[in-house]
Amino acid sequence: MSAPTLPSENSAAAVVSPSGHAIEFDNVSIAFDEKVVLDGISFQLAHGETKAIFGVAGSGKSTLLKLAIGLLRPDSGRIFVLGEEITHMSEQELFELRRRVGIVFQESALFDSLKVYENVAFRLMEEKIPPEEVERRVREALRFVELEQTYDMYPSELSGGMRRRVAIARAIITQPEVLLYDSPTGGLDPVTSNTIVELIVKQRDVYKTSALMVTHRLQDAFTMATHEFDKSSNRMVPLPKGKRGEVPMSFLILRDGKVIFDGDAQQLVNSRDDYIREYVS
Amino acid sequence: MALELELISPIDVAKDVALAVQEYTLLSAQSLANFFRRPLYMGDMLQQADLIGVGSLPIVILTGLSVGALLALNSASSLERFGAVTLIGQLVSLGMVTELGPLITGLMVAGRNASGMASELGSMVVTEQIDAMRALGTDPAKKLITPRVGATAFMLFFLTIIADLLGLIGGYAVAHLLFGVDTQQYWTTIWQTLVFRDVFTGLIKPVLFGFIISTVGCYYGMSTKGGTQGVGRSTTQAVVASSVLILIVDFFVTKLIFAIFGYR
Numbered sequence: 001m002s003a004p005t006l007p008s009e010n011s012a013a014a015v016v017s018p019s020g021h022a023i024e025f026d027n028v029s030i031a032f033d034e035k036v037v038l039d040g041i042s043f044q045l046a047h048g049e050t051k052a053i054f055g056v057a058g059s060g061k062s063t064l065l066k067l068a069i070g071l072l073r074p075d076s077g078r079i080f081v082l083g084e085e086i087t088h089m090s091e092q093e094l095f096e097l098r099r100r101v102g103i104v105f106q107e108s109a110l111f112d113s114l115k116v117y118e119n120v121a122f123r124l125m126e127e128k129i130p131p132e133e134v135e136r137r138v139r140e141a142l143r144f145v146e147l148e149q150t151y152d153m154y155p156s157e158l159s160g161g162m163r164r165r166v167a168i169a170r171a172i173i174t175q176p177e178v179l180l181y182d183s184p185t186g187g188l189d190p191v192t193s194n195t196i197v198e199l200i201v202k203q204r205d206v207y208k209t210s211a212l213m214v215t216h217r218l219q220d221a222f223t224m225a226t227h228e229f230d231k232s233s234n235r236m237v238p239l240p241k242g243k244r245g246e247v248p249m250s251f252l253i254l255r256d257g258k259v260i261f262d263g264d265a266q267q268l269v270n271s272r273d274d275y276i277r278e279y280v281s
Numbered sequence: 282m283a284l285e286l287e288l289i290s291p292i293d294v295a296k297d298v299a300l301a302v303q304e305y306t307l308l309s310a311q312s313l314a315n316f317f318r319r320p321l322y323m324g325d326m327l328q329q330a331d332l333i334g335v336g337s338l339p340i341v342i343l344t345g346l347s348v349g350a351l352l353a354l355n356s357a358s359s360l361e362r363f364g365a366v367t368l369i370g371q372l373v374s375l376g377m378v379t380e381l382g383p384l385i386t387g388l389m390v391a392g393r394n395a396s397g398m399a400s401e402l403g404s405m406v407v408t409e410q411i412d413a414m415r416a417l418g419t420d421p422a423k424k425l426i427t428p429r430v431g432a433t434a435f436m437l438f439f440l441t442i443i444a445d446l447l448g449l450i451g452g453y454a455v456a457h458l459l460f461g462v463d464t465q466q467y468w469t470t471i472w473q474t475l476v477f478r479d480v481f482t483g484l485i486k487p488v489l490f491g492f493i494i495s496t497v498g499c500y501y502g503m504s505t506k507g508g509t510q511g512v513g514r515s516t517t518q519a520v521v522a523s524s525v526l527i528l529i530v531d532f533f534v535t536k537l538i539f540a541i542f543g544y545r
Contacts, residue, residue, distance in 0.1 A: 103413075105413055109409035
């Protein structure tokens with residue numbers, strides 16, 4: 001499938017933070033009702049990199065994303081986003097920072113009482129952007145996810161895959177520096193999943209957006225590690241074998257609230273850890 | 282099948298109650314403080330005013346008329362024994378304007394709108410729409426709660442005036458048609474009976490009740506847990522809590538006004 005052309009190409013991405021990373025977790029722990037979900041996890045997400053996060057259900061993957069955008073606060077440890085420590089930020093300060101971060105929720109989380117264009121335009125309308133520009137940018141974002149025809153529809157009229165793509169359009173409309181995807185292909189058919197993977201790869205390769213992607217589907221992450229977006233043909237193409245290590249793609253595996261693997265595809269495949277080998281197989 | 286009962290410590294229950302009161306107080310204070318912070322979502326407030334005010338009009342008209350008529354009917358049967366049926370207007374006006382008008386309107390609107398707010402916001406919580414709103418850089422307290430609080434307090438004030446008026450009309454219908462009370466006499470009695478403190482009492486209450494209905498509805502909605510079952514639970518709790526709170530506040534406000542202005 002070929003992906004269409006995009007919103008403005010002047011991405012705000014690749015702004016170097018003082019810490020040198022787009023996101024950094026430093027010994028972060030969180031528990032709910034005395035159940036420890038994340039136990040002293042540390043990792044870094046480099047600028048322009050996409051990191052796929054794996055783990056069994058309930059291992060704290062979605063919690064990790066909510067911590068990264070300040071929707072949850074850790075019990076201990078520090079979190080840096082775009083060079084700013086968010087651990088002790090007030091909600092008001094977080095609102096400012098969140099303008100530079102986009103998130104795609106597991107179940108899309110579209111506002112069901114608003115039409116598709118109102119959902120996608122939500123952030124722009126809050127920023128009092130003139131209506132003509134809002135409409136132009138919404139149409140561009142919807143064209144990017146190939147759903148311009150849904151402009152006037154309600155989320156309830158869309159399929160699961162379409163809702164997920166509208167959620168991506170909503171997340172990217174302001175061209176954020178960091179994107180967080182929570183199971184973007186979960187529960188979707190292979191064709192729709194591939195469309196969404198291609199959109200994420202395009203965002204990574206063309207706009208150099210840093211991203212954390214929670215997923216259960218190892219094949220999606222391997223596709224991202226072995227493909228790049230070709231601007232000339234406007235589609236995702238496989239990388240030659242010798243160039244596969246060059247894409248900014250890494251893997252992180254959570255187990256019992258701890259990080260048991262953080263590295264690239266090659267290291268993952270070559271891991272001697274029994275749990276990881278079983279996970280990969 | 283073995284029945285397992287989970288014992289809950291009274292200390293845990295007390296802690297939960299204290300936490301709920303603290304969270305409710307914070308939400309209420311924040312909803313008020315947001316009236317003085319930008320942005321103020323006037324469009325959302327007008328939309329809520331339409332939903333709450335215009336939407337509640339039929340039920341308020343019906344209950345206002347019925348309560349006024351019933352009040353007249355019940356008081357007339359007693360007054361007739363003393364040959365004082367002409368005092369119906371006095372009893373109906375005092376009862377409706379100071380007490381029953383605000384109370385019945387408050388309870389009706391609580392049943393209709395506290396549940397609506399709790400279910401709407403509760404659904405948004407369980408489908409992560411509230412999280413999405415925060416992630417998009419918008420404060421849900423400003424966007425969702427403050428407009429509901431402002432609209433409910435504002436509209437309940439006018440709904441109560443309408444209920445009071447219709448209650449007086451309902452009372453008049455019974456007094457005139459069933460007991461032959463003269464039209465001019467009925468309305469003159471009302472005019473002469475009501476003083477500033479009665480009207481003040483009757484109009485300060487709906488503003489407080491509106492605040493209670495909206496903050497309780499929003500609090501239960503925003504603290505919803507546990508999927509669709511949780512939404513149902515929040516909806517029920519919102520109606521029960523707001524109704525009980527209205528009755529309690531009504532008692533204390535009435536007592537306070539008596540303390541300030543003295544008994545009639």
